[in-house]
Amino acid sequence: MKKNLFVPSKGEYVKGKRPTVDCILCSIVQNDPKAINLKIFRSESFIVAVNLYPYNPGHLMIFPNRHIEEIEKLSLSEVGELHKLTIISLKVLRNLYNPHGFNVGYNLGKGSGASIKxxxxxVVPRYENELSFIDVLSGSKIIVEEPKDTVQKLKREYKKYAEELLAQ
Ligand SMILES: [Zn+2]
Structure with a gap:
């Protein structure tokens, strides 16, 4: 069986300059034309978007519509909504990418590597064979995916699951 390697695209998005806006996520919330729109779903209080600088294809970010910087600021109803969106994200990514696992989490504060306040x-899909140069050299298939193509695929799937789960 041929192994599939997933390599994040090094296309125009990655090479381009980051847009000059105060907060990149707020600009996505506000549909600012300066922000590249990688939004795949909007619920009452959150947006789900493809990460502009993906670690892997299908790397998603879920963030509140309002600008907050600490998890303590989330209300209990927001926490419930966020949890549902996390579950939907895992389902959708499993269906589309069939990863071996996930990393789900926050980078909080300066020392964590966070670049956005x-x-x-x-939500990062993980693969057992990802990014191994030996595999690349041995002729495994490399799949490159532009974030905007990821958006189209995910939008369709997300809508299907969101309607059923968010209604509960
Ligand atoms: Zn913001």
Whole structure:
């Protein structure tokens, strides 16, 4: 069986300059034309978007519409909504990418590697064979995916699950 390697695209998004806006996530919330729109779903209080600088294809961010920087600021109803969105994200990514696992979490504060202050939860699909040069050299298939192509695929799937789960 041929192994599939998933390599994040090094296309125009990655090479381009980061837009000059106060908060990149707020600008996505406000549909600012300066922000590249990688939004895939909007619930009452959150947006789910493809990460502009993905660690892997399908790397998602879930963030509140309002600008908050600490998890303590989330209300209990927001926490419930966020949890549902996390579950939907896992389902959708499993269906589309069939990863071997996930990293789900926050980078909080300066020492964590966080580059955006606006609170956001990362959902990162992980693969056992990812990013191994030996595999690349041995001729495994490399799949490159632009974030905007990821958006189209995910939007369709997300809508299906969200209607059923968010109604509960
Ligand atoms: Zn913000």
């Amino acid at each position: 606006h609170l956001h939860l990362h």
